[in-house]
Amino acid sequence: MTMPFYVPPEQVMKDRADFARKGIARGRSVVVLDYDKGIAFVAENPSRALHKVSEIYDRIAFAAVGRYNEFESLRVAGIRYADLRGYSYDRTDVTARALANTYAQTLGAVFTQESKPFEIEIVVAEVGQTPDDDQIFRLTYDGSVADERGFVAMGGASEQAEAALAERWRPGLSLGEALRLAVDVLAIAPEGGEPRELGPDQLEVAVLDRERPRRTFRRVLGGLLGRLLSTEDPIADAPVDEAHPGHPEVLSGESNGEAPKPGDAQAGPHDAGPPHDGQGRDDGPTQPT
Amino acid sequence: MTGGPSSRAPRLDDAFLASGSSSFTEFVAGYRPELLPSGRPLPVGASIEAPHGTTIVSLLYEDGAIMAGDRRATMGNFIANRDMEKVFAADGYSVVGIAGTAGIAVELIRLYQVELEHYEKIEGAIMSLEGKANRLASMIRGNLALAMQGLTVVPTYAGYDLDDGAGRIYSYDVTGGCYLEGGHHSSGSGSVFARGALKKLWRPGLSEEAAVGVALEALYDAADDDSATGGPDLGRQIWPTVAVVDRSGARFVPEDVLESHVAAIVESRRGNPGGAR
Numbered sequence: 001m002t003m004p005f006y007v008p009p010e011q012v013m014k015d016r017a018d019f020a021r022k023g024i025a026r027g028r029s030v031v032v033l034d035y036d037k038g039i040a041f042v043a044e045n046p047s048r049a050l051h052k053v054s055e056i057y058d059r060i061a062f063a064a065v066g067r068y069n070e071f072e073s074l075r076v077a078g079i080r081y082a083d084l085r086g087y088s089y090d091r092t093d094v095t096a097r098a099l100a101n102t103y104a105q106t107l108g109a110v111f112t113q114e115s116k117p118f119e120i121e122i123v124v125a126e127v128g129q130t131p132d133d134d135q136i137f138r139l140t141y142d143g144s145v146a147d148e149r150g151f152v153a154m155g156g157a158s159e160q161a162e163a164a165l166a167e168r169w170r171p172g173l174s175l176g177e178a179l180r181l182a183v184d185v186l187a188i189a190p191e192g193g194e195p196r197e198l199g200p201d202q203l204e205v206a207v208l209d210r211e212r213p214r215r216t217f218r219r220v221l222g223g224l225l226g227r228l229l230s231t232e233d234p235i236a237d238a239p240v241d242e243a244h245p246g247h248p249e250v251l252s253g254e255s256n257g258e259a260p261k262p263g264d265a266q267a268g269p270h271d272a273g274p275p276h277d278g279q280g281r282d283d284g285p286t287q288p289t
Numbered sequence: 290m291t292g293g294p295s296s297r298a299p300r301l302d303d304a305f306l307a308s309g310s311s312s313f314t315e316f317v318a319g320y321r322p323e324l325l326p327s328g329r330p331l332p333v334g335a336s337i338e339a340p341h342g343t344t345i346v347s348l349l350y351e352d353g354a355i356m357a358g359d360r361r362a363t364m365g366n367f368i369a370n371r372d373m374e375k376v377f378a379a380d381g382y383s384v385v386g387i388a389g390t391a392g393i394a395v396e397l398i399r400l401y402q403v404e405l406e407h408y409e410k411i412e413g414a415i416m417s418l419e420g421k422a423n424r425l426a427s428m429i430r431g432n433l434a435l436a437m438q439g440l441t442v443v444p445t446y447a448g449y450d451l452d453d454g455a456g457r458i459y460s461y462d463v464t465g466g467c468y469l470e471g472g473h474h475s476s477g478s479g480s481v482f483a484r485g486a487l488k489k490l491w492r493p494g495l496s497e498e499a500a501v502g503v504a505l506e507a508l509y510d511a512a513d514d515d516s517a518t519g520g521p522d523l524g525r526q527i528w529p530t531v532a533v534v535d536r537s538g539a540r541f542v543p544e545d546v547l548e549s550h551v552a553a554i555v556e557s558r559r560g561n562p563g564g565a566r
Contacts, residue, residue, distance in 0.1 A: 055410050076411055077305035080316050083407050087313075087399070088324055102301055109300035249409075 016117050020141035023119030024066045029155035029186055032063055032123045033169060034134055035178035037237070038209040038216070039125050042182035045204040053206045055217035055249065057082040057094045059127045061208050065155035066120030066141075074103060074122065096126030100137035100145055108143025117141050121154040127208035127216055131171060134210075153185065161185045174236035176228045179205060179220075183229060200225045207238070217249060224253025313407035314400060314428060325400070326393050327431035336439045340369035342394060344479035344511045344518040345376065345386035347447045347458045348491050349472055350500035353535035354447040354456030357504035358386050359479070359512060360527050361519025371519065376530040378539045380405040383421060383448030384532040388477030390440040397428055397442055404428075418450040422459040422467055430465030445476050449534045456534060479511030479518035486510040486564075501531055501542055505550050506564055513562070521551040 028044040030052055041063045043052040052071075053063045056078045064071035078099055086094045103122060111117040122139040136148040151169045153161035164185045173181065183203065187195040205220040212218075220228065220238060227235050238251050304320040314325065322328030340362040347356040358375035361368060369391075376386040377398050385401065387394035404424060408416050416424070425446055432442055446459040458470040473491045475483035486507040495503065505521075508529050512520030521528050528547040533540055558564045 051413065054413075073306050073308060076308070077301050079407065079410050080305050080313070081301070083313055083403050083410075084317065084321070084324075087317075087403050088321075106300040106306075 016111060017142060020111075020117045020119050024121055024141065024154075025156055027065045027155050029153060029158055029161055030063050030065050030123070031151070031153045031161060031165070031182040031185055032125055032136055033151040033165065033173075033178050033182060034131060034136075034171065035173045035175050035207075036131070037175065037211055038127050038207050039134055039136065040175060040178045040182065041123075041125075041204075041206045042179060042186065043204040044186050044198065044202060046202050047204075051204060053204055053219075055079075055206075055215070056099065056124070057086065058091060058214055059208060059210075059216050060094065060096045060099065061125055061206065061217050063123045063125070063154075064120055067118070070118045071120045071122060074106070074118075074120070077106075078103070078124070096124045096135050096137060100124045100139060103139050104143045104145045106143075107139055107141060111142045123148075123152050123154065125208065127210045129210065157188060160188050164188060175207065175238055176236040179225075179228050180231070200229060203229075209238070215249070218251045219249060220251050222252035224251055227253060311408045311411040312424075313404045314424075314431075317400075325431070326396055326435060331434065331438060334438075338364055339440065340364045340373075340391040341389065341517070342373060342375050342391045343388055343477035344475065344483055344508060344515065345388055345445050345477055346475045346480075346483045346487060346504050346507045346511075347386065347445050347470075347473065348487060348495075348500055348504060349456045349458065349493075350495040350497055352456070352497060353449045353533065354384075354458055355497075355500045355504050355531065355533050356384050356386050356445065356447045357501075357508055357529050357531040359508050359519045359529050360522075361517065362391050363517045366516075368519075371522065371525065372527050374530055376532045377402070378532065378541075379421070379425075379446070379448070380409070380415070381538045382415070382451065382534060383418065383446065384534055384539050385425065385447075386445045386476075387442060388444075388480075389442040390435075393432065393435060393440050394442045394444070397432065397444075401425055401428060415451070417452065418448045418457055421448065422446050422457075422469075425459075426461060426465045426467035429461055429463070433464060436463045443476055445474060447532075447534055449536060449538075451536075454536070475507065475511070477511075477518070479508075479515035482514045483507040483511040497533060497535075501533070501546070502550055502554070504531060505529060505547070505554055509554055509558075510564065521555070523551070523555070 030043040032041050041053040041061060045052050050068060054075050056062050062075050062078055081099060081102060082094045107118060118141050120141060123136060125136045128134045136152055138146045138148050138152050151165045153165055168181055183198050187198050189196060205225055207218055207220060208216045209218060224238060310316060317324050342362050345358045347354060356376050360372050362370035362373045376384055379385045379402055385398060387398060405416060405421060425444060441463050443463055444461050448457055450457050458474050460468050460470050460474050473487040475487060490503045490506055509520060512518040528544060528551055531542040531547060533542060
């Protein structure tokens with residue numbers, strides 16, 4: 001039997017960290033930033049089916065960069081964790097902080113114990129009742145957690161993106177302004193060349209909208225995204241409500257359902273959903289209003 | 290560097306990270322079975338008396354489906370609750386009504402609501418209506434052991450099928466059998482009387498307003514002849530719960546609309562207890 005060479009633990013950890021960082025740097029970036037009515041998630045992602053941004057719970061969403069299979073299993077774990085907690089306690093007892101801690105434990109354990117660390121970076125964000133209550137947690141491959149204010153950029157060219165965000169982001173941006181800023185930042189070329197062109201079809205955009213009751217996560221797609229991003233004729237905000245039978249969590253600017261008849265319903269299709277008492281919180285079976 | 294399970298640092302349990310299942314019930318059954326009604330051991334042969342909910346009527350109308358339930362829960366020969374809700378939104382496009390042991394039923398509905406939302410979040414799509422009806426059937430099946438000790442739950446499920454563009458009603462039996470109903474259905478102790486009323490009053494293509502009226506008439510007839518079904522309570526202003534599901538989603542009929550319907554029914558039955566013909 002041959003004795004392995006002694007490798008100091010510092011070296012082991014450094015090698016693992018370098019390995020994870022290289023994997024993450026190969027991927028495309030994601031920007032998460034606060035705007036006046038919520039938190040926006042902008043990912044460079046040409047796929048319509050494989051998402052980098054996803055809903056976790058009523059006011060909590062998840063964004064990730066890196067290896068899809070690794071962050072997908074954490075996304076599903078987060079939904080299970082949140083639903084189990086909401087089911088056994090109350091919907092208001094599900095918090096981004098607790099979820100971020102759980103993720104951090106898992107990432108940290110995998111980093112030190114498994115043969116290969118996760119090559120991913122995650123943001124867990126929770127939209128509050130006011131902009132000051134918004135929480136954005138950034139988790140890295142080694143399980144470290146950072147409580148970020150205002151904005152986060154992760155993935156490929158995240159350093160340049162963070163620097164640009166630090167310079168241009170300010171509190172109280174409208175949704176349109178926030179999305180245009182995020183796209184400008186994502187378009188910065190890593191080597192400092194001409195910025196790239198990023199159209200709506202290369203982007204995955206979603207928001208946590210603090211003004212919606214109960215489930216606040218919405219994907220922003222299609223014509224609406226185009227108009228929010230356009231520089232000639234920009235609009236500032238997403239419509240309050242629109243009907244998309246079968247896809248209630250989508251905003252596209254083109255309502256393809258019949259508009260709810262005024263007067264016969266106290267709620268549109270989005271908030272007609274299950275338990276909902278009009279205050280954005282509820283528990284268990286519906287109390288009709 | 291690789292430790293066995295005993296030396297692992299604290300982290301999410303493997304059950305959370307397992308791939309393949311989009312079902313919340315399956316996940317809980319594997320991870321914390323005691324949280325499910327079916328996961329709790331029961332003493333053999335014992336039975337207890339618990340509040341019981343009763344009559345649910347559902348019917349199709351031109352744009353979708355309507356479900357209505359009375360508000361009474363009984364325990365033996367006294368009234369346990371006067372304003373209990375028995376009709377719930379299951380998700381954005383369907384509603385579920387319950388008859389049977391109230392505590393178990395409410396727990397099952399809560400679980401079912403999480404089940405549908407959980408699937409929606411993990412898959413990024415809404416389950417088909419048939420799929421949702423079958424999920425409910427399997428949850429009722431899981432309750433069979435409790436049912437055999439007298440804690441039965443029999444739901445009715447109504448939803449809008451977005452693929453076919455039509456309302457659907459599914460009825461269940463205590464063993465989890467799931468049946469697609471045409472036209473109308475009633476369940477619970479007052480169902481015999483409600484069914485008689487529905488047979489005479491229901492016809493295809495009713496307007497929403499007329500269909501809500503028919504549902505309330507049927508519940509009125511059930512309450513008239515069944516002591517466990519509560520009629521509209523004019524003194525306390527308690528009206529039956531009425532839910533409507535159509536293309537734009539599920540919603541509940543507001544109280545003021547119900548009040549005017551009930552007032553009209555009571556007025557039309559003055560001196561004419563048989564009601565509309």
